[in-house]
Amino acid sequence: MHKKEDQSDAGVDGTATCKRQDTCVIVIEENVSAKPPSKSTSKKDASGDQAMKTKNALLTVASIFLVSLLGLAYVYFSFPQLEDHEKQHVKLPWDIEDAKKLGQVLDRYKDRYFTEVLGGIFITYIFLQTFAIPGSIFLSILSGFLFPFPIALLLVCFCSATGASLCFLLSSLVGRRVVYKYWPERAAQWAATVKKQNDNLFNYMVFLRVTPFLPNWFINIVAPVIDVPIKPFWLGTFFGVAPPSFVAIQTGKTLHQLSSSDAKFSWNSVILLAVFAVLSLIPVLVKQRLRRKFE
16 A cells, blocks of 8 residues: 655646556646725616616606697697687697687686696696696686686695606606706705605695795605605695685686676785785795794
8 A cells, every 4th residue: 555645836827736656646726716896896787787778767857848748738638629719729838818819718618628627727737737838827827717716726736746746756757967066056055945844744844835035846856856855845735825825716717707708807806816826925934933933
């Protein structure tokens, strides 16, 4: 029997050699350890992923916009046949006169086609709010022109809250980069205030909607970026837009009364409109006191 001696020598790069007296067997182990990726490669991968996410988000927003336009087109073409002199007034109102002309046209059809008229205003209002397009104030006036005050107020509040919430959701997809690029200081300041009001967000959202501290479109876009929950956002918007909407709705009702061929000039309507206008100024007059309360 031969005497065996074993030795193990560490080879270079993880290789090992085994030597024996009788025979020599060389075992080579492959080095399977991979080199860590460089920092530049990681940054490129991260930027590529971020660019892909941004692209997908923009495509999603564009798709939603196109689908919304198709919905508006469907409402328009499903409306009853209008006379030639009426068609020129069926457009998005940009001033009170446009709202009055459109209201006079729709008023002729609302009794027979109530669902179509209500649905058209509903979809158009939410479309404007969702994509932060100006003009919803004149739809509020139009609602007051066409419908009883309670229905008009409920319609305006619901459309405002729902459209703002859809804008909120769209901003959560693509808004973060935009907000911190164009309004970094303002967003950071508001984020700090929201953090202080974390247990009182409903009242704070009502406060923001009632008072003219921040534009509504800015609130809709920035809120998801600074982690405002959707539930107090919707509820705060629903109740917060009610006081400012009183004036717009009453303006529409006054326009309807004054534009009716069989209606006489009514001082009651003018006085009521003036009262609502004064009431709407109260948040502006006490805004400094309200600001101190929520800061």
